[in-house]
Amino acid sequence: MPTPTDPAHVARLRTHLGRQGMELNEKLTKLLAGQNATLVTMKMPWEEKPGEKPQEKLRRFLDTVSRAQKRLGTEAWGLCIDCGAEVPEAVLDEVPWTERCRPCQTKWDA
Numbered sequence: 788m789p790t791p792t793d794p795a796h797v798a799r800l801r802t803h804l805g806r807q808g809m810e811l812n813e814k815l816t817k818l819l820a821g822q823n824a825t826l827v828t829m830k831m832p833w834e835e836k837p838g839e840k841p842q843e844k845l846r847r848f849l850d851t852v853s854r855a856q857k858r859l860g861t862e863a864w865g866l867c868i869d870c871g872a873e874v875p876e877a878v879l880d881e882v883p884w885t886e887r888c889r890p891c892q893t894k895w896d897a
């Protein structure tokens with residue numbers, strides 16, 4: 788812990804991250820092409836930033852997903868990037884691009 792050692796588990800997380808990355812790429816492409824991509828259904832890791840354009844938000848999210856892809860399989864996986872605390876596995880399974888533990892995330896959002 789927290790690095791998943793079960794290859795099937797790692798593969799599942801990798802798939803999850805890959806899918807999310809693809810979905811973000813698609814939305815970004817549509818958005819840049821002037822089509823109206825909907826962001827409402829997406830689970831974004833942050834609250835709204837005032838004045839941030841949808842494509843900036845998507846890029847930020849995309850960066851977060853690719854950072855998670857790099858962390859997966861390393862010792863940094865599942866550790867809060869601020870304080871190093873373990874992020875609960877249930878959270879990572881659902882939202883594998885989570886970068887912060889809940890207390891740090893709360894501080895970040897405030």
Ligand SMILES: [Zn+2]
Binds near residue numbers: 868869887889891892
């Ligand atoms: Zn933390």
